[in-house]
Amino acid sequence: MSRRKQVYEGKAKVLYEGPEPGTLVQYFKDDATAFNNQKKGVITGKGVINNRISEYIMTLLGDIGVPTHFLRRLNMREQLIKEVEIVPIEVVVRNVAAGSLSTRLGIAEGTNLPRSIIEFFYKSDELNDPMVSEEHITAFGWATAQEIDDIIALTLRINDFLTGLFLGIGIRLIDFKVEFGRLYQNDDMRIVLADEISPDNCRLWDIRTNEKLDKDRFRRDMGGAAEAYHEVARRLGILPEGGPRDMKGPEVMQ
Ligand code: UDP
Helix, strand or coil, X not given: CCCCCEEEECCCEEEEECCCCCEEEEEXXXXXXXXXXXXXXXXXXXXXXXXXXXXXXXXXXXXXCCCECEEEXXXXXXEEEECCEECCEEEEEEEECCHHHHHHHCCXXXXXXXXXXXXXXXXXXXXXXXXXXXXXXXXXXXXXXXXXXXXXXXXXXXXXXXXXXXXXXXXXXXXXXXXXXXXXXXXXXXXXXXCCCCCCCXXXXXXXXXXXXXXHHHHCCCCCHHHHHHHHHHHHCCCCCCCHHHCCCXXXXX
16 A cells, blocks of 8 residues: 555545546545544454445446446455545435434434435534535535536435345345545546445445444444444345455345
8 A cells, every 4th residue: 555645544445546547546444433533443344345335336336327436446445446526515315214314303213204305414524514405505616506416316316226225135225425526537527426335324224123234333332333244245245255256146135
């Protein structure tokens, strides 16, 4: 890693310069943080599993026509991605009430929402990622109205796809967070899915037992976070032991 120039270090990932212009190497750490960095810890093996899960999901999303920054996985902890300009908005989709929505609106965790709800949060550690509306996003120039339209359309497709993917392996997709970037190619710019999709930014509950298979195990000191991430990878058929060619595909639950 020292051979490469570090471009950015986030809470769970590090970005290095890629081998070609317009590419970056995304390195997945085992570090876990919650509550805007107030809680810090390590989930052993998380980086390896998230690298795999995100590779798997981004590849499938690419197959159904969702543009992503993902190019290919390089090794256990690194993947090659396209360099994009990150839109400074966290996009959260919710299918079932949980977390901050439950706290904010007093809706019991686990309540099915009447429809999928999209929320936007401005990416700012100093401000604790405040929730914002489309009005704020366009007024302050964080994204244009057209970009928001593209982001919403992509997010709804991602939600539909992921809901079905996880349902097929006995997991309820409660909510998740995605980030998008601007990919500049020649004179063209388009919005693509960026960052990662993994149990770090999804709420995943076992369909039968409601057992949490995501970062809430770390946030809420429940223990068994590493095992939960491993279980998600196992059900997806992408345990880190096997190479990418050995991927079985998801295990269907009856
Ligand atoms: N989330 C995330 N990063 C954040 C905040 C939220 O990945 O900085 C994800 C979180 O894992 C969950 C969803 O977005 O799947 C909704 O989170 P929520 O707003 O309920 O916040 P939390 O309760 O996690 O603080």
